[in-house]
Amino acid sequence: MIISVVTLFPELFHVFLETSMVGRAVEEHIARVDLVELRAFGLGKHKSVDDTPYGGGSGMVLRVEPIVAALEAIDERAAAGGEPAAHRVLLTPQGARFAQPKARMLSAHPHLALICGRYEGFDERVRSFVHEEASLGDFVMTGGEVAAMAIIEATVRLLPGVLGNDASSTSESFSDELQGALEYPQYTRPAEFRGHSVPAILSSGDHARVDAWRRAQSLERTHARRPDLTNKDRSST
Ligand SMILES: C[S@@+](CC[C@H](N)C(=O)[O-])C[C@H]1O[C@@H](n2cnc3c(N)ncnc32)[C@H](O)[C@@H]1O
Secondary structure, eight states: OEEEEEESOGGGGHHHHHSHHHHHHHHTTSOEEEEEEGGGGOBTTTTBOEEOOTTOOSSOEEOHHHHHHHHHHHHHHHHHTTOOOOEEEEEEEEEEEOOHHHHHHHHTOSEEEEEOOOTTOBOGGGGGGOSEEEESSSSOOSOSHHHHHHHHHHHHTTSTTSSSSGGGGTSSTTOTTTTTOOOOOOOOSOSEETTEEOOGGGGSOOHHHHHHHHHHHHHHHHHHHOHHHHTOOOTTO
């Protein structure tokens, strides 16, 4: 999988891409992340990427031309290398809220382009040149880079071979195996800590009973914490 990231601050990604699971996926050529610096597509001798808003108002708006030029350059480079064009995702608090079903859908694309905004956001016409818009949640950040990292992390870990034990992504919160519910409680040693004991059933060696207990715990916890997940129509996920 290729992930192209359009950003004014590629340096924000350096440690992220070298570390942990994403770093391993890159090293093992399961994923490739191309950082595309928006400034390189800026206009004039100052490589300008933003301008004041029509109609007045505070702050600056990202211009449409540099962003479209960056997206076209990504696809041209891909075509030259025999790679697929990118599925373009605009990062904006106005997009559809990113969640696990979307991570699964995005992980099926061979090439994603994540477009990080800054300042007051994008010229509205940018929206005509992307396939979808994604938000990390109902809050406003200064830029799209943290959202891009979250999407990269959630998406790349679903690629076959990235997690040491592929089962660890199939029986976790929001997974199909748990019918979209939250994961059951997990414990490790010690068996007792300051009066808090590990439930005895987990040391019983009876796998069928452990599975039944986990399923019940998963449902109970989902009902208590996220009742919205309990009756969700999952047919579209
Ligand atoms: C300060 S925000 C612009 C917000 C915009 N003026 C609005 O009210 O919708 C700058 C950039 O940060 C990114 N951003 C901020 N919050 C985000 C969120 N919740 N999800 C995804 N991206 C976000 C977007 O790329 C956005 O263009």
